[in-house]
Amino acid sequence: MNDAQIIDGKAIAADLTDKLAVRTKVFVAKTGNAPCLAVVLVGDDPASAVYVRNKGKTAEKVGFKSIQKILPADTPEDKLIKIINDFNNDDGINGILVQLPLPDHIDEGKIIDLIAPEKDVDGFHPINVGRLGAGDFVNALIPCTPAGSVILAKSALGDNLSGMNAVIIGRSNIVGKPVAQLLLKENCTVTIAHSRTKDLPDVVRSADIVVAAVGRPEMIKGDWIKSGATVIDVGINRVDAPEKGDGKTKLVGDVNFGEASQVAGAITPVPGGVGPMTIALLMENTFTAACRQHGLSIA
């Protein structure tokens, strides 16, 4: 029994954005323009509204221009398509993000396909998915949450992850699969587990690195974790918290933090782990996109 190192995603993200603010000043001095991130929100989902606000605030903090297009839930698909096309054609906009999920009447896949791949700072366009799959890290834009997860693993384990057993629980296109690609690039031996995996606790017990991206509160128990393993908890689940008062809620991850932190070598908390990294990596992607569009090296 030990006490795991708590990986402070908030501090690591703040360090990244502080450094990015300095690099942005150099970019502005070279080009005369700040990188510009355009975020589109359709509808009034309160969680999405908070995410979009935070993205705008962080963009401004690092010295970017921030455009936020907030549209009503009944916005016709055609109107959204026109906005994306305008953003694609606007040389002053370097990164475009459409906050997901979109209302049911809008075809999400169609909208993602429409974003110019070089401005697709979420890394969800099929061209960027393909580049990541093919190992083309020079041209790809990498999804933010997976990239942030790997940085957090390295913050605990050092830069060399070669030969480590990584088990990823979850195979979504936005988290599980891209994390797997990134850890493969780091020469990990990668297992992707999902809802049909047999003997999941045993599979997880083989892992030096566990990445949990399931969306089920505290599903991964302490006795699934190998002693000393590094645990990256991507899950964000809102659950009732009667201990905080009537009707109160709290956020928990996919890992039972209390149990796992007794066994793991290092673990991310929820909140304060992967979450803040997602926004920091979105800023990195916007900067990368802006540098590429200006033919500058990404220093």
Ligand SMILES: NC(=O)c1ccc[n+]([C@@H]2O[C@H](COP(=O)([O-])OP(=O)(O)OC[C@H]3O[C@@H](n4cnc5c(N)ncnc54)[C@H](OP(=O)(O)O)[C@@H]3O)[C@@H](O)[C@H]2O)c1
């Ligand atoms: N920190 C961040 O910024 C951030 C960003 C994105 C997502 N998240 C959070 O990460 C979590 C995962 O998100 P997602 O979009 O990847 O979710 P998702 O699309 O719902 O995928 C969940 C995955 O978990 C697997 N799964 C479900 N139940 C399982 C079980 N009992 N045993 C094993 N695997 C199981 C599913 O398997 P099948 O494929 O077989 O159905 C699926 O592959 C959510 O809590 C989400 O809120 C956080």
